[in-house]
Amino acid sequence: MKILSSNYQDSSIWRFFSSVRLAVFLLITLAITSIVGTVIPQGETLQFYLENFGPNFFRIIKTLHLYDTYHSWWYLTLLGLFSINLIICTLRRLPFTLKLCSRDSLSLDSERLLKMPFKRDWEIKKELDNDLTQSIISAFKKVAGKSLEREGVDGGRLFLAERGKWSYWGVYALHGSILIIFIGALVGLFLGFKGSVMLPEGETIDYIVNRQTGKRISLGFSVRCNSFSIAFYDNGAPKEYRSDLTVLNDDKEVFHKSIVVNDPMKYKGITFYQASYRAxxxxxxxxxxxxxxxxxxxxxxxxxxxxxxxxxxxxxxxxxxxxxxxxxxxxxxxxxxxxxxxxxxxxxxxxxxxxxxxxxxxxxxxxxxxxLTGLQVKKDPGVWIVWLGCAVLIAGFSVVFWVPHRRLWLWIGRRKGRTLVILSGQTNKNKLQLEKDIKKIEEALNSSLGVGQ
Known part of the structure; x- marks a missing residue:
């Protein structure tokens, strides 16, 4: 089974999709195409692009679907390739993470502890009695926190205070959050819709129009514009326009709201934005x-x-x-x-x-x-999935950048005919804080052992 797994991971297809170069290429390509989708107005009629960009560039826009970049087949293909790359990179890293999380940190001997970059050691000429030993252990636990103990490690007692072992999973939260956001976007793309409607005062409508295809989209209920008002600045520019809307279900009024720009009406997952008006x-x-x-x-x-x-x-x-x-x-x-x-x-x-x-x-x-009030209407059932992905993304970033995996060891025993106390530590980030903690433990142990500062 291991041989098959190894051969599979060594295949050219696996190496291609797990390549960091592929990930960088896809990220750069997605960034550039997103800029293009921002610069070129989205969702307009084809006639708009022909009139504003000329026949030559219009052919490029039409062929590459640049009028709807984020829903185009090639953009979705890029997102799909990036998702596959992300999943395979995650699977490739998983065995290493599992090995890190399952390793026995209490199996280290005194020789390895002395080779660590953060270490202190004390040589004691006499045997340690029980009170002094307990004093040393208490001083260690006071700063290091809850610890595990193992007897008979290299002829002594080994104590381990470990924090943040789970932080190795932060990168998987990052990878997973991106996939969750992609899933939310796809749910909104295939199960949601966007459209618009020009609704006269006093009129009722139960559908909207897809701006690109011109097809009607049924709302499942009716919306009535009770009134429309507009205020102007002294120079004649519109200051605020407001629509008073009522939702009707089977000719019964079930919801009412007065909307302005940036204060939409929401009903049954459908959002109505005040977008424009026409006299x-x-x-x-x-x-x-x-x-x-x-x-x-x-x-x-x-x-x-x-x-x-x-x-x-x-x-x-x-x-x-x-x-x-x-x-x-x-x-x-x-x-x-x-x-x-x-x-x-x-x-x-x-x-x-x-x-x-x-x-x-x-x-x-x-x-x-x-x-006539101009309403932009949108239904996006995937928006909460996207928000969940964003929350996981923030949590993942917090873990990856600010939660260290820190280990502190205290070994007490005899080595080469001497009684030794060894203090050592290791961390994958925030080494300054580890140095401070070791310094505090060192001062406490010096006090317990009666060693001068």
């Missing part, structure tokens, strides 16, 4: 048929208004706020058979038109400005 004209016209039946109709831009009794449809084509001192509007008119036409109306002046063999009169009663 559109809205006119009220008065229409009468040959039987002198009158009807007042409100017509907004981008919407169709119907007079059901006459089977007529109306739409607003153009609006001019000031024509000879009065508002004017160009109205589109169509009947149930699809025949259509248009005419201009000036406020206060009546116009006649014929449709489907009938004669009608129409006049422009009033006009005003109506707002």
């Amino acid at each position: 559109i004209p809205e006119v009220t016209v008065r229409v009468s048929n040959s039987d002198k039946i009158h009807r007042s109709l409100t017509i907004s831009a981008f919407q169709k208004t119907i007079w059901p009794e006459e089977q007529l449809s109306f739409g607003l084509i153009q609006y001019q706020p000031n024509v000879h001192g009065r508002p004017a509007a160009q109205i589109w008119i169509a009947d149930h058979e699809g025949r259509s036409g248009n005419l201009w109306l000036l406020e206060g002046r009546e116009r006649e038109f014929g449709q489907a063999g009938n004669l009608y009169k129409m006049s422009l009663s009033s006009a005003k400005q109506r707002y």
Whole structure:
């Protein structure tokens, strides 16, 4: 089994994916491509890139999917290769870590303790009685903390105070956190969505539109814009715009919030951001048929208004706020058979038109400005997985950089006909603190042994 494992790890594929050079190359490549994805606007229509970058660079953007860099096949491939590299590097390091954690630190003899870089030793001419021995042990434990003991080590007693043995797993927390973040991102990519909607005041909608594909995405509930307000600076620039939204489920109001930029509404894992607004004209016209039946109709831009009794449809084509001192509007008119036409109306002046063999009169009663609130809508079920990965990442960094594996030994016994007390220590980081601790123990042992400073 060991031979098969060794042969597998010695294979060229294993060496390639466990290579540090591959990891560095992938990290640099991901960093560069992320910069490209930041410089080039993401999520715009293809026409936007053609108009702003020209036909030559547009072909590159379209071929490499640079308009959606972070969801492109090659970027996901890079992330996949980096994940494989990370996993294999982790597996390759695992046996060494297990060996470090399972090693017996109480099996060292006095010779090895004397060869350590941090050591102190005392030679005592007389035999140590029980009280003096206990005094030495107590002085060691007071600074070193809880310790293990083993009798008969190289003819003496060996004490070990060990801290941070588990810190070797910090690097695995780092590796795991990156994989957790990747998993969270993939969950958001495949199970979440992003879209937008322009919602007029007073209107209700139960879907949003994917900006790139133009496809509708059902919300599973409805959202109504009760009102929209905007405040301006003295120079006319927008200061704040606010949308008053209500969530309806089966025509019942279940949630309400007034949102502004950076203060979104969240409902059932879907977040609604205040992103933009648009002002559109809205006119009220008065229409009468040959039987002198009158009807007042409100017509907004981008919407169709119907007079059901006459089977007529109306739409607003153009609006001019000031024509000879009065508002004017160009109205589109169509009947149930699809025949259509248009005419201009000036406020206060009546116009006649014929449709489907009938004669009608129409006049422009009033006009005003109506707002549409622009909402960016996002669902990302993987966001909590990403936050978990970030928390593990911070914890892993803290362990790797600030938690040392520190070992302190105290050996008491006879060596070459002499009674020796050996103090030694070893750490993989924060050596200054180890020196301070050894100095404190040294001073305490000098006091117990009656040795001058």
